[in-house]
Amino acid sequence: MPTDVLARLQDALGASVTTDAAVLDATREDKSGWRSASAPLAVVHAASVDDVQAVMRLAHATGTPVVPRGAGTGLAGGALASTGAIVLDVTRMDRILEVSEADELAVVEPGVLNGDLNAALAPLGLWFAPDPASRAISSIGGNIATNAGGLLCAKYGVTREAVLGLAVVLADGRLLRTGHRTVKGVTGYDLTSLMVGSEGTLGVIVEATLRLRPLTPGDVVTVAAVFPDVEAAAAASAAVTAARIRPAVLELIDAAGLARVAAHLGPVALAGTPLESLAPGEAFLLAQSDGGTADAEAARIGEAFASAGGRVTVSTDAATGERLLAIRRSMHPALAASGQVLIEDVAVPRSRLPEMFRAIEVIGRRHGVEIPTLAHAGDGNLHPNFVFTGDEVPAHVWAAADDMFRTAVALGGTLTGEHGVGILKRRWLADELGEDSFELQRGIKALFDPTGILNPGVMFEASAH
Amino acid sequence: MPTDVLARLQDALGASVTTDAAVLDATREDKSGWRSASAPLAVVHAASVDDVQAVMRLAHATGTPVVPRGAGTGLAGGALASTGAIVLDVTRMDRILEVSEADELAVVEPGVLNGDLNAALAPLGLWFAPDPASRAISSIGGNIATNAGGLLCAKYGVTREAVLGLAVVLADGRLLRTGHRTVKGVTGYDLTSLMVGSEGTLGVIVEATLRLRPLTPGDVVTVAAVFPDVEAAAAASAAVTAARIRPAVLELIDAAGLARVAAHLGPVALAGTPLESLAPGEAFLLAQSDGGTADAEAARIGEAFASAGGRVTVSTDAATGERLLAIRRSMHPALAASGQVLIEDVAVPRSRLPEMFRAIEVIGRRHGVEIPTLAHAGDGNLHPNFVFTGDEVPAHVWAAADDMFRTAVALGGTLTGEHGVGILKRRWLADELGEDSFELQRGIKALFDPTGILNPGVMFEASAH
Numbered sequence: 001m002p003t004d005v006l007a008r009l010q011d012a013l014g015a016s017v018t019t020d021a022a023v024l025d026a027t028r029e030d031k032s033g034w035r036s037a038s039a040p041l042a043v044v045h046a047a048s049v050d051d052v053q054a055v056m057r058l059a060h061a062t063g064t065p066v067v068p069r070g071a072g073t074g075l076a077g078g079a080l081a082s083t084g085a086i087v088l089d090v091t092r093m094d095r096i097l098e099v100s101e102a103d104e105l106a107v108v109e110p111g112v113l114n115g116d117l118n119a120a121l122a123p124l125g126l127w128f129a130p131d132p133a134s135r136a137i138s139s140i141g142g143n144i145a146t147n148a149g150g151l152l153c154a155k156y157g158v159t160r161e162a163v164l165g166l167a168v169v170l171a172d173g174r175l176l177r178t179g180h181r182t183v184k185g186v187t188g189y190d191l192t193s194l195m196v197g198s199e200g201t202l203g204v205i206v207e208a209t210l211r212l213r214p215l216t217p218g219d220v221v222t223v224a225a226v227f228p229d230v231e232a233a234a235a236a237s238a239a240v241t242a243a244r245i246r247p248a249v250l251e252l253i254d255a256a257g258l259a260r261v262a263a264h265l266g267p268v269a270l271a272g273t274p275l276e277s278l279a280p281g282e283a284f285l286l287a288q289s290d291g292g293t294a295d296a297e298a299a300r301i302g303e304a305f306a307s308a309g310g311r312v313t314v315s316t317d318a319a320t321g322e323r324l325l326a327i328r329r330s331m332h333p334a335l336a337a338s339g340q341v342l343i344e345d346v347a348v349p350r351s352r353l354p355e356m357f358r359a360i361e362v363i364g365r366r367h368g369v370e371i372p373t374l375a376h377a378g379d380g381n382l383h384p385n386f387v388f389t390g391d392e393v394p395a396h397v398w399a400a401a402d403d404m405f406r407t408a409v410a411l412g413g414t415l416t417g418e419h420g421v422g423i424l425k426r427r428w429l430a431d432e433l434g435e436d437s438f439e440l441q442r443g444i445k446a447l448f449d450p451t452g453i454l455n456p457g458v459m460f461e462a463s464a465h
Numbered sequence: 466m467p468t469d470v471l472a473r474l475q476d477a478l479g480a481s482v483t484t485d486a487a488v489l490d491a492t493r494e495d496k497s498g499w500r501s502a503s504a505p506l507a508v509v510h511a512a513s514v515d516d517v518q519a520v521m522r523l524a525h526a527t528g529t530p531v532v533p534r535g536a537g538t539g540l541a542g543g544a545l546a547s548t549g550a551i552v553l554d555v556t557r558m559d560r561i562l563e564v565s566e567a568d569e570l571a572v573v574e575p576g577v578l579n580g581d582l583n584a585a586l587a588p589l590g591l592w593f594a595p596d597p598a599s600r601a602i603s604s605i606g607g608n609i610a611t612n613a614g615g616l617l618c619a620k621y622g623v624t625r626e627a628v629l630g631l632a633v634v635l636a637d638g639r640l641l642r643t644g645h646r647t648v649k650g651v652t653g654y655d656l657t658s659l660m661v662g663s664e665g666t667l668g669v670i671v672e673a674t675l676r677l678r679p680l681t682p683g684d685v686v687t688v689a690a691v692f693p694d695v696e697a698a699a700a701a702s703a704a705v706t707a708a709r710i711r712p713a714v715l716e717l718i719d720a721a722g723l724a725r726v727a728a729h730l731g732p733v734a735l736a737g738t739p740l741e742s743l744a745p746g747e748a749f750l751l752a753q754s755d756g757g758t759a760d761a762e763a764a765r766i767g768e769a770f771a772s773a774g775g776r777v778t779v780s781t782d783a784a785t786g787e788r789l790l791a792i793r794r795s796m797h798p799a800l801a802a803s804g805q806v807l808i809e810d811v812a813v814p815r816s817r818l819p820e821m822f823r824a825i826e827v828i829g830r831r832h833g834v835e836i837p838t839l840a841h842a843g844d845g846n847l848h849p850n851f852v853f854t855g856d857e858v859p860a861h862v863w864a865a866a867d868d869m870f871r872t873a874v875a876l877g878g879t880l881t882g883e884h885g886v887g888i889l890k891r892r893w894l895a896d897e898l899g900e901d902s903f904e905l906q907r908g909i910k911a912l913f914d915p916t917g918i919l920n921p922g923v924m925f926e927a928s929a930h
Contacts, residue, residue, distance in 0.1 A: 161622070186884070188886065
């Protein structure tokens with residue numbers, strides 16, 4: 001059967017089908033550090049909706065699993081090759097099909113990189129707000145498939161709020177259109193939102209109609225501070241929310257993370273920043289205000305930080321702001337310099353951030369592992385990191401992660417704020433959702449993908465057919 | 466069987482069950498002007514989640530249809546009594562269960578009125594942004610069931626964007642919890658968004674976790690103008706969007722509507738407003754700017770209005786602003802003074818507003834009916850109105866509405882922007898969605914409500930079981 005599928009695939013799609021070992025091998029990984037057990041049957045580089053439909057029709061007819069894949073920057077193993085599967089790569093579908101200034105929308109193919117779209121929009125004074133930290137390398141299709149978040153979500157929303165409509169190739173190859181080109185629209189159930197975050201398990205996104213925003217006018221003001229400990233920093237972030245301030249960015253780094261960042265950047269890069277005279281145990285908090293009232297807002301944030309015990313730097317010039325933000329941006333490179341990094345992604349209600357930080361410390365001690373943590377403090381989304389050596393995530397790391405997920409859910413939170421479930425977190429899915437929701441979700445999966453060929457093993461354990 | 470159901474209902478729910486003829490009769494109507502053919506079997510005034518679960522268990526066991534109903538202010542016939550049905554009235558479930566200032570969220574029962582919630586939140590400096598024009602009389606449960614819009618959506622979003630999570634009683638009485646208390650959360654499919662706008666056909670909303678915003682600081686500035694014709698007004702609204710301005714409110718009234726409003730309000734109320742010297746054919750456009758940069762934004766809007774040929778009034782004091790907004794608010798009372806009003810609800814991409822206004826004029830002439838029209842111009846949502854006498858919508862009005870829906874869809878729009886499908890628009894649902902989407906939506910309905918007892922006839926034609 002596999003040989004037959006491959007022959008039919010090559011017959012239908014010609015040179016778009018690759019069996020080159022290096023290309024196949026590359027689809028076994030994403031940016032999670034996870035590596036799948038085996039290579040796929042083939043990779044198809046789809047260049048059009050027709051290509052995607054041809055692949056799905058053939059997969060449907062032959063019962064072949066299909067793994068939709070974009071730029072491969074996922075952090076949860078949501079687009080990894082598996083035995084006998086076709087990896088349906090849409091990175092060549094990278095055209096911006098339309099930008100309507102009058103309607104403030106763009107129609108794009110799934111392979112367009114987030115950063116490339118925004119580079120094209122900026123001269124028009126427009127902006128696609130979802131800004132995952134990966135925006136320079138991640139594609140819009142993947143942003144939508146995971147409902148990607150980022151640094152700006154508390155003020156500007158997550159990906160779902162910026163998607164007006166989709167074109168999706170269904171499991172049997174039919175083309176479904178969802179949503180609208182209008183701001184409002186309530187005809188029928190919201191299939192667009194159902195597709196956003198569905199991680200390639202319900203269909204293959206081949207086109208997206210995106211809601212744009214006017215670029216926020218005025219300069220950005222950056223407020224950075226160092227606090228005696230992470231709880232003081234968390235308290236300062238809570239004080240900002242309590243003062244009814246909603247900055248564009250509010251990012252927190254704990255002591256373990258900050259020490260690594262400081263060591264990685266070195267004294268020259270840190271001169272003049274609050275990290276210049278870093279003491280052990282100190283934590284970092286950075287806010288950015290934008291829009292016409294940025295100066296006044298940043299002043300209030302600075303006061304809140306100082307009242308909570310912070311050593312504060314306020315910067316109105318862009319270059320200094322960038323240097324301060326570079327501290328935040330260096331977190332992942334600093335960790336990656338010393339090993340493999342498993343980035344976790346829990347979220348808790350903002351008020352529970354101090355408790356969650358305390359819990360992470362306790363969990364780290366219990367399992368004998370350091371857990372340097374970064375948080376999008378403005379929206380309660382934490383990225384606790386595990387650094388390890390070797391190809392496999394060690395058992396004690398998974399045990400610590402398990403503790404952490406359960407703690408987040410017990411605090412009213414969730415096991416994934418923005419990365420998705422993928423294969424890495426599927427074992428905890430039912431725990432968080434509860435049995436009734438889990439069964440309904442499986443029912444939705446079965447409705448859209450009755451033979452289970454779409455990204456099997458992602459979100460749900462693969463079932464036998 | 467009905468007698469048996471009623472006896473069992475009374476046995477289970479006691480005095481919460483009403484068979485009083487006047488109470489039953491009142492559930493045959495909403496604010497659409499539509500009246501259902503018959504009264505229900507009974508009305509249950511549920512006071513708790515337990516009550517709702519008891520009703521659904523009994524309905525499930527006996528195959529009895531259930532019509533979930535809130536304040537009864539719907540405009541699409543989405544909550545009307547039918548023969549043999551139990552009307553499940555949740556207006557007594559009207560408690561605000563929790564307001565978390567730290568997490569900027571509220572947990573409420575479905576019967577809380579939108580206006581009452583905001584009155585309770587205002588002293589805390591917080592705000593539930595969805596603001597349907599009915600906010601003083603409509604309930605949160607209904608706002609969610611229809612994904613209600615309103616005047617502020619282009620800037621502040623629709624109801625869906627303000628709902629973090631729900632508790633929903635399923636068709637068989639089980640209690641489902643969806644969503645999160647966190648800003649971000651991507652564990653599994655987005656069942657919360659699936660429930661928002663589902664018009665009581667997938668479950669009964671018994672609790673909602675709502676996302677709040679800080680009250681926008683500063684004064685509101687109002688810019689009102691009268692234009693020679695509706696196309697000039699539509700062009701002015703497009704010029705505002707093109708200038709990358711996103712006012713909080715941007716409302717348009719066409720000539721037919723404006724003439725009725727002016728006659729209704731009378732010269733005293735209009736003194737000092739742009740309607741003081743209204744000429745035939747003139748149209749009205751009103752913008753409101755808020756936030757710290759309201760003055761500068763309003764000045765730019767005033768310039769755009771003047772450039773497009775408007776006679777402009779800018780008002781920074783609240784009392785004058787209210788008088789100007791009263792012109793917009795008088796549209797429905799002005800129409801209702803002369804007959805029954807069927808309020809339609811199409812939406813088009815903003816750039817197509819002038820075309821849609823032209824088409825409405827042509828359609829009116831073709832069918833010999835005046836169609837006074839109001840538009841949320843900032844988001845392309847139009848409310849063309851039909852005024853008629855008698856209980857039944859006349860055939861020529863439905864014919865004109867049919868023309869209008871098809872035109873809106875042909876312009877890339879939708880037949881309902883914010884009111885919902887209900888029973889009034891179900892006949893056009895498949896036309897807009899297309900066959901594949903329609904079938905998937907019916908599949909979702911069947912998954913959540915396999916025996917078809919939840920609000921039968923709403924959104925989809927009732928099928929025999």
